[in-house]
Amino acid sequence: MHKPTIQDVARLAGVGVGTVSRVLNNHAAVRDSTRQTVLSAIRDLEYVPNPHARRIAGGKSYTISILLPVITTEFYVRLLDGLESAFQEARYDVAIFPLLDRSRLERYLGSHTLAYQADGLVMATYNLTQLFSENRLREQQPMVLVDAYAEGVDCARMDNHLGGRMAGQFVAQQPGHSYAVWVETELDQIFTSRVFEERSAGFHAAMAEAGRTVSGEFISSFDAHAARTVAGQVLDAAQFPATVFASADLLAGALLDEAQARGLAVGSHLKVLGFDDQPWAAARGLSTLHQPVEAMAYEAATLLLSRLSGHRGPPRVRTFEPRLVLRSSTGHA
Amino acid sequence: MHKPTIQDVARLAGVGVGTVSRVLNNHAAVRDSTRQTVLSAIRDLEYVPNPHARRIAGGKSYTISILLPVITTEFYVRLLDGLESAFQEARYDVAIFPLLDRSRLERYLGSHTLAYQADGLVMATYNLTQLFSENRLREQQPMVLVDAYAEGVDCARMDNHLGGRMAGQFVAQQPGHSYAVWVETELDQIFTSRVFEERSAGFHAAMAEAGRTVSGEFISSFDAHAARTVAGQVLDAAQFPATVFASADLLAGALLDEAQARGLAVGSHLKVLGFDDQPWAAARGLSTLHQPVEAMAYEAATLLLSRLSGHRGPPRVRTFEPRLVLRSSTGHA
DNA sequence: TTGTACGCGTTATCAA
DNA sequence: TTGATAACGCGTACAA
Numbered sequence: 001m002h003k004p005t006i007q008d009v010a011r012l013a014g015v016g017v018g019t020v021s022r023v024l025n026n027h028a029a030v031r032d033s034t035r036q037t038v039l040s041a042i043r044d045l046e047y048v049p050n051p052h053a054r055r056i057a058g059g060k061s062y063t064i065s066i067l068l069p070v071i072t073t074e075f076y077v078r079l080l081d082g083l084e085s086a087f088q089e090a091r092y093d094v095a096i097f098p099l100l101d102r103s104r105l106e107r108y109l110g111s112h113t114l115a116y117q118a119d120g121l122v123m124a125t126y127n128l129t130q131l132f133s134e135n136r137l138r139e140q141q142p143m144v145l146v147d148a149y150a151e152g153v154d155c156a157r158m159d160n161h162l163g164g165r166m167a168g169q170f171v172a173q174q175p176g177h178s179y180a181v182w183v184e185t186e187l188d189q190i191f192t193s194r195v196f197e198e199r200s201a202g203f204h205a206a207m208a209e210a211g212r213t214v215s216g217e218f219i220s221s222f223d224a225h226a227a228r229t230v231a232g233q234v235l236d237a238a239q240f241p242a243t244v245f246a247s248a249d250l251l252a253g254a255l256l257d258e259a260q261a262r263g264l265a266v267g268s269h270l271k272v273l274g275f276d277d278q279p280w281a282a283a284r285g286l287s288t289l290h291q292p293v294e295a296m297a298y299e300a301a302t303l304l305l306s307r308l309s310g311h312r313g314p315p316r317v318r319t320f321e322p323r324l325v326l327r328s329s330t331g332h333a
Numbered sequence: 334m335h336k337p338t339i340q341d342v343a344r345l346a347g348v349g350v351g352t353v354s355r356v357l358n359n360h361a362a363v364r365d366s367t368r369q370t371v372l373s374a375i376r377d378l379e380y381v382p383n384p385h386a387r388r389i390a391g392g393k394s395y396t397i398s399i400l401l402p403v404i405t406t407e408f409y410v411r412l413l414d415g416l417e418s419a420f421q422e423a424r425y426d427v428a429i430f431p432l433l434d435r436s437r438l439e440r441y442l443g444s445h446t447l448a449y450q451a452d453g454l455v456m457a458t459y460n461l462t463q464l465f466s467e468n469r470l471r472e473q474q475p476m477v478l479v480d481a482y483a484e485g486v487d488c489a490r491m492d493n494h495l496g497g498r499m500a501g502q503f504v505a506q507q508p509g510h511s512y513a514v515w516v517e518t519e520l521d522q523i524f525t526s527r528v529f530e531e532r533s534a535g536f537h538a539a540m541a542e543a544g545r546t547v548s549g550e551f552i553s554s555f556d557a558h559a560a561r562t563v564a565g566q567v568l569d570a571a572q573f574p575a576t577v578f579a580s581a582d583l584l585a586g587a588l589l590d591e592a593q594a595r596g597l598a599v600g601s602h603l604k605v606l607g608f609d610d611q612p613w614a615a616a617r618g619l620s621t622l623h624q625p626v627e628a629m630a631y632e633a634a635t636l637l638l639s640r641l642s643g644h645r646g647p648p649r650v651r652t653f654e655p656r657l658v659l660r661s662s663t664g665h666a
Numbered sequence: 667t668t669g670t671a672c673g674c675g676t677t678a679t680c681a682a
Numbered sequence: 683t684t685g686a687t688a689a690c691g692c693g694t695a696c697a698a
Contacts, residue, residue, distance in 0.1 A: 005690090005691055005692085006691065006692060006693095007691080007692095010669095015668075015669080016668065016669035016670070017669085017670090017691095017692080017693090018668070018669060018670075018671095018693085018694075018695095019667085019668060019669075020692095021692065021693055021694080022667095022668090022693095022694095024692090024693095025693080027693095027694095029667055029668090030667075030668085031667060031668085034667080034668080049691085049692075050389070050690090050691055050692070051385075051450060052384075052385040052386075052388040052389045052394065052450065052690095052691080052692095053385075053389050053674090053690070053691035053692040053693090054691080054692055054693075055385040055674090055692090056383065056385045056386050056389055056673095056674050056675060056676085056690090056691080056692075056693095057673075057674055057691075057692040057693045057694085058674085058692080058693055058694090059673095059674065059693090061385065080431075084440065088440075095428060095429075096428075096429050096430070096431065097429070098413075098429065098431075117381070117383075117384070224557035224558075225557075225586060225590065225613070228561075228590060253558060257558065257561060261594065280558070338674090338675055338676085339675060339676065339677095340675080343685095348684075348685080349684065349685040349686070350675090350676080350677095350685085350686090351677085351678085351679095351684070351685060351686075351687095352683085352684060352685075354676070354677060354678085355677095355683095355684090357676090357677095358677080362683055362684095363683070363684085364683060364684090367683080367684085382675085382676075383674090383675055383676070385674095385675080385676090386674075386675035386676040386677090386690090387675080387676055387677075388676090388690090389674090389675080389676070389677090389689095389690045389691060389692090390675070390676035390677040390678080390689075390690055391676070391677045391678080391690085392677085392690085393677095
């Protein structure tokens with residue numbers, strides 16, 4: 001009474017194992033009536049293909065490893081969801097490798113873990129391609145960058161420059177003074193993402209085009225406590241009416257908190273624009289830039305899958321655009 | 334120029350594949366000289382055994398899957414580190430499966446992901462054993478709970494009751510009024526952890542034993558914004574001098590913030606005791622309960638590995654004790 | 667359109 | 683102590 005195999009299915013359905021395999025893999029020509037017979041046999045036996053046997057027979061591991069930073073933020077939850085659903089459709093498995101710090105990166109590179117044995121690699125946010133030159137990652141491994149950009153690799157990225165520009169254009173239209181809060185860049189070269197630099201460049205370009213000046217800029221590290229402290233600094237320094245572009249919703253949320261504590265009228269006296277559209281943003285009326293994360297993730301998976309099925313050709317870059325969502329924190333709706 | 338197989342190693346070492354396999358698995362009798370020959374061949378070829386082939390031939394996959402909640406908090410970083418290092422020592426591979434919500438749990442159970450095919454299962458914080466009765470998880474799969482407890486399964490857990498008790502004993506010694514802040518319990522049965530209930534029970538028991546009453550209790554969800562709001566409520570309601578036990582450092586941190594904003598003297602007029610000993614706790618002078626997370630994780634791995642190597646017998650429970658760390662938020666040091 | 671037979675990389679058995 | 687060889691469950695040429 002062991003787990004049913006493809007043999008059992010074939011016997012019950014009265015066909016050869018080859019036919020069962022074809023049904024399993026949606027292969028070309030199988031007569032529809034036999035397909036049905038096979039499928040019902042599969043159901044009856046509650047047959048589930050053994051993925052390990054599939055891997056060994058097919059010569060592929062049917063596994064993709066995903067290297068990503070901390071995953072608690074909504075952004076990475078959505079990213080992971082997009083990637084996993086796309087890969088699952090293609091019957092690929094996913095090995096998640098959270099990159100928490102450099103020592104974990106070393107562990108990944110050094111050990112011969114499952115992740116390292118994968119057919120393909122997805123790298124999120126960080127541009128780890130510089131590890132190529134160190135020959136740490138096998139050059140020929142098919143891979144794709146999500147939410148990051150590098151030359152010579154397929155990329156699916158958010159247009160953060162445009163996002164910053166959209167923010168700048170909006171802010172430039174508001175009366176009064178303009179401020180911005182940025183996220184501190186990581187010191188470790190390898191773990192540096194250019195996301196916030198790009199948002200900043202776009203923001204400044206738009207402000208300059210509109211002939212507006214930024215009255216003050218602030219930098220915060222990416223955690224709630226620091227954000228709140230910086231929010232206090234911003235409101236101490238600001239001249240009102242003021243519009244603040246916070247380059248991440250985390251920072252914008254802290255500004256809303258601090259403004260509330262000070263009894264400031266958010267939406268008129270003080271306007272706040274965030275970036276990310278976190279789940280709570282709608283409830284708190286935070287205007288922000290929404291990112292099509294799932295679409296970007298899905299596209300990244302598609303790019304990688306095409307390489308895995310033999311696609312050659314120059315690296316492709318897919319760019320996704322944020323969308324401005326206006327709510328009460330800027331006096332809308 | 335493909336990946337070397339056991340055949341290649343055997344050929345280079347001038348032995349049979351059986352011998353190589355024996356060396357690989359530390360099997361009984363292999364002459365030491367041939368063992369060395371084989372090992373050096375393995376090194377030369379940079380040979381790595383194919384886990385899928387092992388799975389299919391030997392019935393084991395040498396993979397452990399780890400089901401755990403969001404992993405950004407320091408607690409899970411440390412937990413993951415402890416687990417990974419223990420399993421790596423035993424040459425087991427690790428498949429991480431972050432359980433972000435119910436849909437991801439479904440994905441794990443429904444699809445036949447790598448994680449699902451592992452030899453063993455580690456479940457962190459959540460007690461998912463009720464899924465057994467639904468026959469969703471294969472009953473016979475070796476598994477261990479970390480940071481959780483259930484009957485009939487090996488567990489490595491923190492004694493949260495004792496932690497709460499230690500907090501209660503400390504708070505009971507302080508003059509003035511006593512308050513407590515708890516973390517909201519998840520609504521979803523499956524994702525319910527009893528951690529905070531236990532801390533609460535221990536706390537109340539200790540207070541009762543000391544003949545002290547709790548002047549007020551508050552509940553917050555586990556996020557920075559809510560914590561700050563609740564912190565405000567606590568300080569609004571409190572009569573001073575007051576000592577507040579916050580059942581998680583996240584909550585305690587919000588209390589420190591709010592107290593600072595109000596200009597309250599922390600350490601005398603207001604004392605705050607947290608739970609977790611987050612990395613920032615020392616810098617901010619937060620008194621708190623430190624948890625030996627790595628040790629607990631390592632022990633969990635050991636329990637599981639013993640099952641995998643054939644250990645039978647009744648479920649074992651290993652309990653770890655928090656340690657009270659006193660800093661300036663309670664007027665120490 | 668379908669069935670047969672071989673190969674994938676490893677472990678386990680058995681004879682040497 | 684070793685080597686040859688039969689499994690393991692599946693994909694896929696190739697033949698029918």
